[in-house]
Amino acid sequence: MQHPLFSVAQIRGIERTAAAGLEPGILMDRAGRAAADHAADLLGPGTGRAVLVLAGPGNNGGDALEVAAHLAAREQVTVIHLRGDGAQPSFETARAIERAGASSATFTDALPSAEPDLVIDGLFGIGLTRPLEGRGRELVDTINEYGCPVLALDLPSGLDADTGAVVGPDGIAVRASHTITFIGDKPGLHTNEGREYAGQVAVVGLDISQDQFPPATALLSTPDLFAHCLRARGQNANKGTFGNVAIVGGAHGMTGAPMLGARAALFTGAGRVFAAFVDPGPAYDSTQPEVMCRLAGGFDFGTATLVLGPGMGHSPDAVRDLLRAFESASPLVIDADALNLIANSPDLQQRLTQRGNAILTPHPLEAARLLGMTVPIVQADRLAAAHELAARFNAVAVLKGSGTVIAHGDQVAVNSTGNPGLATAGTGDVLAGICGSLLAQGWPLWEAALGGVWLHGAAADRLVRRGIGPIGLTAGELPLAARAVLNELVRRYARRRS
Numbered sequence: 403m404q405h406p407l408f409s410v411a412q413i414r415g416i417e418r419t420a421a422a423g424l425e426p427g428i429l430m431d432r433a434g435r436a437a438a439d440h441a442a443d444l445l446g447p448g449t450g451r452a453v454l455v456l457a458g459p460g461n462n463g464g465d466a467l468e469v470a471a472h473l474a475a476r477e478q479v480t481v482i483h484l485r486g487d488g489a490q491p492s493f494e495t496a497r498a499i500e501r502a503g504a505s506s507a508t509f510t511d512a513l514p515s516a517e518p519d520l521v522i523d524g525l526f527g528i529g530l531t532r533p534l535e536g537r538g539r540e541l542v543d544t545i546n547e548y549g550c551p552v553l554a555l556d557l558p559s560g561l562d563a564d565t566g567a568v569v570g571p572d573g574i575a576v577r578a579s580h581t582i583t584f585i586g587d588k589p590g591l592h593t594n595e596g597r598e599y600a601g602q603v604a605v606v607g608l609d610i611s612q613d614q615f616p617p618a619t620a621l622l623s624t625p626d627l628f629a630h631c632l633r634a635r636g637q638n639a640n641k642g643t644f645g646n647v648a649i650v651g652g653a654h655g656m657t658g659a660p661m662l663g664a665r666a667a668l669f670t671g672a673g674r675v676f677a678a679f680v681d682p683g684p685a686y687d688s689t690q691p692e693v694m695c696r697l698a699g700g701f702d703f704g705t706a707t708l709v710l711g712p713g714m715g716h717s718p719d720a721v722r723d724l725l726r727a728f729e730s731a732s733p734l735v736i737d738a739d740a741l742n743l744i745a746n747s748p749d750l751q752q753r754l755t756q757r758g759n760a761i762l763t764p765h766p767l768e769a770a771r772l773l774g775m776t777v778p779i780v781q782a783d784r785l786a787a788a789h790e791l792a793a794r795f796n797a798v799a800v801l802k803g804s805g806t807v808i809a810h811g812d813q814v815a816v817n818s819t820g821n822p823g824l825a826t827a828g829t830g831d832v833l834a835g836i837c838g839s840l841l842a843q844g845w846p847l848w849e850a851a852l853g854g855v856w857l858h859g860a861a862a863d864r865l866v867r868r869g870i871g872p873i874g875l876t877a878g879e880l881p882l883a884a885r886a887v888l889n890e891l892v893r894r895y896a897r898r899r900s
């Protein structure tokens with residue numbers, strides 16, 4: 403099943419259409435009820451727990467007051483209601499104010515002296531228009547120091563639902579442990595700062611019919627998007643069936659980078675794997691003797707899927723190898739130094755755009771160089787930056803980072819796996835190697851990018867679950883974990899198909 407992500411403008415449109423056919427206030431009723439149930443689940447069995455509800459001036463505050471009214475029957479509910487600039491509340495929020503006022507919830511301006519058992523964040527939702535300031539900012543500052551669960555309604559207050567940026571300058575946002583989001587899921591909960599601030603995300607559709615939803619702005623990437631490429635191996639398979647991959651890079655002093663990529667390609671199923679060194683490199687890899695080491699200058703680039711860039715350097719030989727790779731018809735994964743060489747050369751850019759058949763895997767700095775912008779501008783709207791990279795270079799773009807964004811043509815996906823353990827040297831080389839391996843096994847570019855990114859993150863998640871990281875997780879540990887995850891996926895999806 404696909405997991406769609408909608409922009410704020412789309413959510414507003416769906417809401418308008420749905421509300422037009424319903425009694426006033428029904429959607430807020432449903433949101434309040436669903437959020438109260440979610441809060442009750444977080445509190446677990448029992449009664450009388452201290453729940454702090456922060457309600458803002460708009461309808462997000464209305465949702466929070468509905469939750470307060472529901473929970474007050476069983477818990478000790480304290481409400482801090484920020485009324486804002488004096489604008490009249492909407493009909494449904496006015497009703498929620500009445501309901502909460504008639505309940506046993508206590509209204510106050512001051513934070514309770516003891517930390518509560520649960521905080522409900524209903525300060526601001528999709529109507530946030532500027533950075534948090536004044537009392538709202540003070541409240542967020544304080545609750546961000548609490549150790550208790552924090553349930554954000556719709557989104558953590560202070561976050562931009564479209565981009566996952568904390569609304570700034572000098573912004574602040576609620577660090578929620580859980581977010582219950584209404585009508586549809588939003589990209590900003592899954593990329594940029596979103597994963598840090600939203601915690602575990604649950605989506606409630608408020609019983610709005612699917613016909614009222616437009617095509618999604620983006621999809622959350624899950625194995626369902628590439629499951630059709632997962633194949634159990636036939637009994638009569640041989641190494642020729644699963645393609646050749648060559649990792650091209652490894653300038654003097656940088657030979658580890660292509661070796662990591664090569665191991666990743668090997669452990670995720672490529673039939674034959676080469677490391678093709680720009681400068682004279684090692685004769686073989688004693689840890690991974692299956693990898694065949696070659697000099698890039700003499701390698702026939704037409705015979706393998708090419709992963710260009712790991713440790714490639716910026717020498718004239720590197721440029722020569724890149725040009726020769728572009729002249730081949732092989733599918734390309736372009737990473738690291740190869741991206742920087744391209745960013746500095748209009749000629750290479752033109753050749754890349756003309757040839758196509760490539761996945762680009764920049765981190766935000768490499769993306770900024772390719773697009774001629776700054777890292778903050780790339781990060782301010784990662785979906786737009788990935789889309790622009792894909793369009794400008796006629797490629798599948800993989801903009802790495804928390805919530806990696808994958809874009810091609812009109813399609814945009816936000817990856818759902820990975821953790822901070824990946825923030826260490828060499829993990830990019832492993833990602834490029836996995837993408838190259840899937841391409842070599844016949845996966846189309848889009849699916850190889852989606853699958854490679856998902857597997858890479860899932861491998862890191864698996865290691866962390868087993869106590870290996872996030873601190874001290876090393877890139878070299880990822881290929882074995884990726885192998886385990888890939889085999890599990892194949893078993894699961896092959897069974898579903900049979």
Ligand SMILES: NC(=O)C1=CN([C@@H]2O[C@H](COP(=O)(O)OP(=O)(O)OC[C@H]3O[C@@H](n4cnc5c(N)ncnc54)[C@H](O)[C@@H]3O)[C@@H](O)[C@H]2O)[C@@H](O)CC1
Pocket residue numbers: 414417418421429430433458459460461462463464465486489525526527528529530531532533534535538555556557584
């Ligand atoms: N749209 C819908 O159909 C539904 C909306 N619901 C809730 O309604 C929310 C959207 O409601 P609103 O459009 O009223 O927007 P919000 O409640 O997010 O906030 C808007 C209010 O906050 C003020 N404001 C914005 N930024 C501020 C800042 N930095 N400092 C101080 N005040 C600021 C605005 O002037 C306005 O009064 C959603 O996020 C969701 O929680 C739910 O009830 C479900 C149904």
Ligand SMILES: [K+]
Pocket residue numbers: 462523524525526527554555556557558559
């Ligand atoms: K909120």
